[in-house]
């Protein structure tokens with residue numbers, strides 16, 4: 766059985782989509798970031814850096830449960846554990862990692878920095894936030910070109926690279942209408958019941974067990 770400590774953010778939703786895709790039994794536990802629950806002692810025992818998501822695999826084959834942080838590392842772990850959503854050949858896997866990191870690092874951290882400068886810094890750093898938003902558009906343009914050439918981000922198969930990108934793309938879709946390939950792929954993936962369940966796990970019964 767797997768426990769997922771999460772919140773409704775890109776990093777958290779990546780992992781719940783993945784768990785729905787591979788069909789492993791899990792319980793999702795909400796960590797209310799707005800109430801500072803990430804700083805509670807019990808949570809800090811799981812992740813001393815006070816961040817969600819945290820995955821606890823009680824059935825990892827090790828003597829103690831495996832406690833894992835970093836959403837992208839969790840996706841890789843779950844793909845290897847389930848033997849799903851990761852190609853067999855080394856070269857194809859490398860392509861998946863390339864696109865995962867493109868999204869998680871280049872796009873994800875730029876979105877985070879723009880949001881931070883706009884919302885959290887006083888006085889607001891409007892000009893810097895605007896420049897980062899422009900950068901996000903350039904990165905999405907590159908992303909869109911890739912999807913013009915290939916069915917999915919890392920080639921012709923749905924993989925953890927697509928799941929890495931999905932929550933941010935879903936939440937920003939009103940700003941992405943000028944990227945037709947991205948929108949086409951998003952609309953298709955958004956119809957998957959697994960994606961819908963993964964995006965809303967905290968608003969439902971918190972578990973796919975039974």
Ligand SMILES: N[C@@H](CCC(=O)N[C@@H](CS)C(=O)NCC(=O)O)C(=O)O
Pocket residue numbers: 774775776777798803815816817818834835836837
């Ligand atoms: N690189 C980490 C980032 C984790 C992260 O930044 N989590 C945010 C939510 S998306 C968080 O827990 N923030 C708590 C806080 O800001 O206090 C990952 O991919 O898991």
